[in-house]
Amino acid sequence: MKLSQKVKVKNILGLHARPATAIARLLQKTRSQVFFTYRGETVNARSIMSILMLAAGKNASIVITVDGEDATQTMQSLVEGFEQAFGEAAHES
Amino acid sequence: MGKNTTVLQPLLVENLFQSQGVFLKLELIAGENGLQRKIKRPEAHRPGLSLCGFLKEFEPARALVFGNVELHYLKDLSSPLRAERLAAILTEEVPFVVVAGKYRPPTELISLCKEKNIPLFITPLPTMELLGELSTHLLDAFAPSITCHGTFIEAFGVGLLIQGHSSIGKSEAALGMIDRGHRLISDDIVRLRRRKGNILEGSGPELTRHMMEIRGIGIINVAHLYGAVCVRDTKSLDVIVTLEAWSDEAFYDRMGLDERTLELLGVQVPHHVLPVKPGRDVALLLETIVLNFRLKLMGYHSAKEFNAKLLETISEKVRKKRR
Numbered sequence: 001m002k003l004s005q006k007v008k009v010k011n012i013l014g015l016h017a018r019p020a021t022a023i024a025r026l027l028q029k030t031r032s033q034v035f036f037t038y039r040g041e042t043v044n045a046r047s048i049m050s051i052l053m054l055a056a057g058k059n060a061s062i063v064i065t066v067d068g069e070d071a072t073q074t075m076q077s078l079v080e081g082f083e084q085a086f087g088e089a090a091h092e093s
Numbered sequence: 094m095g096k097n098t099t100v101l102q103p104l105l106v107e108n109l110f111q112s113q114g115v116f117l118k119l120e121l122i123a124g125e126n127g128l129q130r131k132i133k134r135p136e137a138h139r140p141g142l143s144l145c146g147f148l149k150e151f152e153p154a155r156a157l158v159f160g161n162v163e164l165h166y167l168k169d170l171s172s173p174l175r176a177e178r179l180a181a182i183l184t185e186e187v188p189f190v191v192v193a194g195k196y197r198p199p200t201e202l203i204s205l206c207k208e209k210n211i212p213l214f215i216t217p218l219p220t221m222e223l224l225g226e227l228s229t230h231l232l233d234a235f236a237p238s239i240t241c242h243g244t245f246i247e248a249f250g251v252g253l254l255i256q257g258h259s260s261i262g263k264s265e266a267a268l269g270m271i272d273r274g275h276r277l278i279s280d281d282i283v284r285l286r287r288r289k290g291n292i293l294e295g296s297g298p299e300l301t302r303h304m305m306e307i308r309g310i311g312i313i314n315v316a317h318l319y320g321a322v323c324v325r326d327t328k329s330l331d332v333i334v335t336l337e338a339w340s341d342e343a344f345y346d347r348m349g350l351d352e353r354t355l356e357l358l359g360v361q362v363p364h365h366v367l368p369v370k371p372g373r374d375v376a377l378l379l380e381t382i383v384l385n386f387r388l389k390l391m392g393y394h395s396a397k398e399f400n401a402k403l404l405e406t407i408s409e410k411v412r413k414k415r416r
Binding site for chain 2: 017041042043044046047048049050052053055
């Protein structure tokens with residue numbers, strides 16, 4: 001099954017090293033192929049370097065594409081992760 | 094393996110000016126507000142006939158280059174006619190105009206460029222030289238490109254792209270290669286462009302250049318760890334190796350008689366599938382693939398030569414038997 005959804009980066013510092021690590025950790029439990037598309041560039045979301053290369057800032061909108069057996073769960077946990085800023089501060093205090 | 098995407102980033106006049114301005118000795122004299130114009134076609138055009146009023150087949154989205162002939166022709170026209178002819182070719186879509194060969198642009202051209210916000214440059218370069226350089230650069234900027242997942246290294250002068258699923262050991266294999274004195278171009282993400290002569294050129298994104306991610310260690314800077322000799326920015330792609338988890342059911346190439354290729358941007362690139370399992374020295378195997386590729390380039394094909402020798406031996410035996 002192939003799913004596609006747009007999400008917004010909520011982390012103040014954007015998708016930097018820590019959220020990228022969190023994404024890698026989250027995806028380790030999944031089996032689907034996962035891609036992020038940002039500014040016309042599509043990268044493999046399992047690769048930390050690729051996520052970092054996007055240099056996506058706060059409020060950047062990223063299209064997640066998930067393809068595989070566990071697509072629904074993978075997408076759900078990714079969307080939740082983005083929603084919760086991967087456990088980081090989402091708003092300036 | 095991996096998803097390939099065409100990257101289409103518009104080329105602005107400003108980008109061209111920044112990257113080639115010094116080399117082409119461009120000086121901006123009017124229309125600076127139009128620097129954000131997009132260059133839509135990789136072509137530069139000498140208006141020649143169009144200036145005489147012949148506008149059939151005129152392609153409005155090309156950059157215009159005025160040379161000696163155009164300027165002398167314009168000089169012979171009356172001022173209103175000059176303005177009229179220029180206005181006809183300076184359409185909304187013209188990205189920029191260059192006057193080559195140390196000439197002073199006619200006042201009508203300057204005022205039209207100002208009015209329409211079309212950047213107007215002058216350069217002391219001769220027209221033909223400018224056209225040549227400009228076309229080369231534009232064609233290059235418009236070269237089809239893709240981004241793909243994989244690690245790109247140079248070994249013995251051969252550009253080797255290592256592909257395979259995440260965590261199969263691409264980066265580790267590349268690290269092994271770097272340790273043996275080969276060079277890293279990019280880890281995990283490679284941008285490939287098809288250049289003139291069907292050559293694929295690979296490079297890495299600037300942000301992650303010289304960086305590698307090794308599981309259990311983290312992000313390392315190869316240029317700092319191994320020195321500048323172990324990295325390079327671009328390289329032509331010659332061979333692709335896909336690393337695969339060893340499967341007892343799969344049948345791997347045992348002879349190497351058939352050449353397998355993978356198509357990228359319409360170019361056929363030699364391709365090997367390399368099964369990995371504990372105990373296989375991947376860096377050594379990659380080096381062997383590269384050396385074998387070099388031998389083939391030199392006209393020596395190990396598998397074919399061996400087979401030829403074998404066939405000869407067999408036929409000799411048959412001949413002896415008949416005697």
